[in-house]
Amino acid sequence: MSILFENVTDLDLHETLLCGQCFRWKERPDGSFGGVVRGKAAVARMEGDCLILDGAEGSDRGMWHDYFDLGLDYGEVKRQLSAIHPILAEAARFAPGIRILRQEPFEALITFIISQNNNIKRIEGIVDRLCENFGEPIFGGGAGSSGGRFAFPTAERLAALSPDDLMPIRAGFRHRYLIDAAQKVADGTVDLESLRTLPYDEARAELMKITGVGVKVADCVLLYGLHRLDGFPLDVWMKRAMAVLFDGIEPSAFGQYAGIAQQYIFHYSRMHPELFG
DNA sequence: ACCCAGGAAATTC
DNA sequence: GAATTTCATGGG
Numbered sequence: 001m002s003i004l005f006e007n008v009t010d011l012d013l014h015e016t017l018l019c020g021q022c023f024r025w026k027e028r029p030d031g032s033f034g035g036v037v038r039g040k041a042a043v044a045r046m047e048g049d050c051l052i053l054d055g056a057e058g059s060d061r062g063m064w065h066d067y068f069d070l071g072l073d074y075g076e077v078k079r080q081l082s083a084i085h086p087i088l089a090e091a092a093r094f095a096p097g098i099r100i101l102r103q104e105p106f107e108a109l110i111t112f113i114i115s116q117n118n119n120i121k122r123i124e125g126i127v128d129r130l131c132e133n134f135g136e137p138i139f140g141g142g143a144g145s146s147g148g149r150f151a152f153p154t155a156e157r158l159a160a161l162s163p164d165d166l167m168p169i170r171a172g173f174r175h176r177y178l179i180d181a182a183q184k185v186a187d188g189t190v191d192l193e194s195l196r197t198l199p200y201d202e203a204r205a206e207l208m209k210i211t212g213v214g215v216k217v218a219d220c221v222l223l224y225g226l227h228r229l230d231g232f233p234l235d236v237w238m239k240r241a242m243a244v245l246f247d248g249i250e251p252s253a254f255g256q257y258a259g260i261a262q263q264y265i266f267h268y269s270r271m272h273p274e275l276f277g
Numbered sequence: 278a279c280c281c282a283g284g285a286a287a288t289t290c
Numbered sequence: 291g292a293a294t295t296t297c298a299t300g301g302g
Binding site: 214215 | 282283286
Binding site for chain 3: 044073118119121122125126170171173174176
């Protein structure tokens with residue numbers, strides 16, 4: 001079974017799925033991508049301006065439309081952002097097919113806790129092992145050969161574990177952070193869904209109740225897991241980029257789509273390390 | 278051997 | 291309170 005979207009603009013799967021906002025999609029030899037979203041495995045590919053999800057049994061169009069944020073006009077977003085600063089315009093031109101995915105909040109929380117003081121390659125390996133060890137196996141459909149054959153673990157499952165139970169995923173000092181996050185989500189101490197509408201600073205403060213969540217990780221959870229496009233995560237790359245490429249400019253200057261600007265700049269910077277040598 | 282990685286907690290000054 | 295050190299793990 002396949003799901004097809006026609007007339008899709010401003011989407012490049014390679015740019016969107018491998019730009020550091022998510023960690024579970026794997027590129028396949030034929031250029032398609034295998035991944036798992038909301039417990040459904042699928043293979044994604046583009047043919048011209050058509051987005052095709054193969055083997056997505058049991059999942060509906062709406063879920064994928066939502067995930068790829070197809071309801072937002074990124075052409076208009078880029079017009080607005082490009083008018084703000086010429087280097088931002090260049091960064092958007094460099095990877096015009098980046099979209100901000102609407103990932104699951106708990107997955108964003110866990111994966112970006114793992115991301116701290118870590119590199120993207122190793123983050124992907126840890127997340128893979130986390131899902132293989134503690135996620136529900138997925139049967140049938142695109143699951144067979146897509147690489148990711150396990151759902152992302154639930155908060156309830158992880159909350160029942162101890163830090164030492166996570167030894168197989170080899171996330172080191174982050175084990176206790178992951179358990180604390182799972183427990184606070186599972187017992188309602190932190191209500192992730194409520195963060196969609198809370199004022200930004202209050203939403204950030206809620207997330208920072210979790211041990212291992214500081215400002216940067218909280219901003220990533222809000223942007224990638226709750227689609228707070230006004231969020232602007234500042235990691236080591238972004239701090240360098242702001243200092244070197246946008247000296248004197250405050251993130252607030254990027255407006256309501258600051259988070260999208262951040263992704264263009266982050267990816268542009270990572271692909272041009274010589275700018276900061 | 279040394280340094281860094283989409284940081285944050287623990288310790289020290 | 292602000293500045294520095296430590297925290298696992300793996301790759302360059």
